[in-house]
Amino acid sequence: MRGLCFIALLAILSATAERIVVTNDDGWAVAQIRAQVNALVDAGHDVILSAPADNQSGTGAMQKTAQPRTEPCEFDSCPPGAAMGNNASDSRLNWINAFPADSAQYGIQTLAPQLWDGVLPDFVVSGPNVGHNTGFSVFGSGTIGAAGKAVQLGVPAVAFSGTGTAHESYTALDIVPASATVSAAETYASLVTEFLDALFSQPPTSPPFLPANIMLNVNLPALDGACTAESVAWVLTRVFPVLLGNPDVVTCGNGGRLPVEGTVVSQGCFATVSAIDALLKVDVSKSVQQEVLDRLVNLGFSCV
Incomplete structure (x- = not known):
């Protein structure tokens, strides 16, 4: 009987372990993305990092052909001379001298098959970004541009952002005691993993994980003594406000109008979740919002 229970447990664990490409717009060597990779690996996922060689914030969905670098990567994390490369001791940690959307495409179409x-990835995690991406910033965000590119290539994706981290090298993760921004990076990484656990634990769906042609924009709150990983509340939101009508899914007694993410995430210990069109970067219909709500039922959304 114990053997059968153990086999069943393994089956459950393997069912929730996914092949994930992690990308961002802050660069492959920042502490936040390395903390995220570590957290996902520790959770049992198979992870490939594919990110820009240096900070490419604000490049939106732009793309370009990768060219050999004339200078080292950010934080001297790679030598000049190549257009792409990887960590010398870990081929799963990769950079490309291009934009965030290019790094997502490189991870999906080149690194994953190799x-x-x-086999292609099951999912793409973009970020967490250093700083929030709310409102009109979604149009220029490289974090969101990378996630949107993934969805356009047929791989479901979520863009994550948070204000508590800083643009610092991954080497800061090894410093004891950890700085406040490194602690925030690790907390954000745990929250992203928690979010994905809820998403991946849903019953089988078609298409898997998220509705077709949409991505999620998730903004994590600023952290302090009163706002910890344990106290963060997840809230379904929209990116842009509406003036007329009731265009949204009915939840939390909202009368058909979701709160705006930028307002909610600044009000307290709330993490906002908005469903947007992966190409246009605008809010989706209420029927799609309902599908997202159903697929994330295990997350435990809160009201504000």
């Missing part, structure tokens, strides 16, 4: 024997 490292996973021809």
Whole structure:
């Protein structure tokens, strides 16, 4: 009986372990993205990092052909001379001298087939970004541009952002005691992993995980003594306000109008979740919002 229970447990664990490409717009060597990779690996996922060689914030969905670098990567994390490369001791940690959308495409179309024997990723995590991406910033955000590119290539994706971290090298993760921004990076990484656990634990759906042609924009709150990983409340939101009508899913007694993410995330210990069109970066219909709500039922949304 114990053997059967153990086999069943393994089956459950394997069912929730996914092949994930992690990308961002802050660069492959920042502490936040390395903390996120570590957290996902510790959770049992198979992870490939594919991110820009240096900070490419504000490049939106732009793309370009990668060119050999004339200078080292950010934080001297790679030598000049190549257009792309990887960590010398870990081929799963990769950079490309291009934009965030390019790094997502590189991870999906080149690295994943190489490292996973021809198999494409199940999911793309973009970020967490250093700083929030709310309102009109979604149009220029490279974090969101990378996630949107992934969805356009057929891979579900979520963009994560938070204000508590700083643009610092991954080497800061090894310093004891940890700085406040490194602690925030690790907390954000745990929150992203918690979010994905809820998303991945849903019953089988078609398409898997998220509705077709949409992505999620998630903004994590500023952290302090009163706002910790344990106290963060998840709230379904929209990116842009509306003036007329009731265009949204009915939840929390909202009368058909979701709160705006920028307002909610600044009000307290709330993490906002908005569903947007992966190409246009605008709010989706209430029927799609309802589908997202149903697929994230295990997250436990709160009201504000």
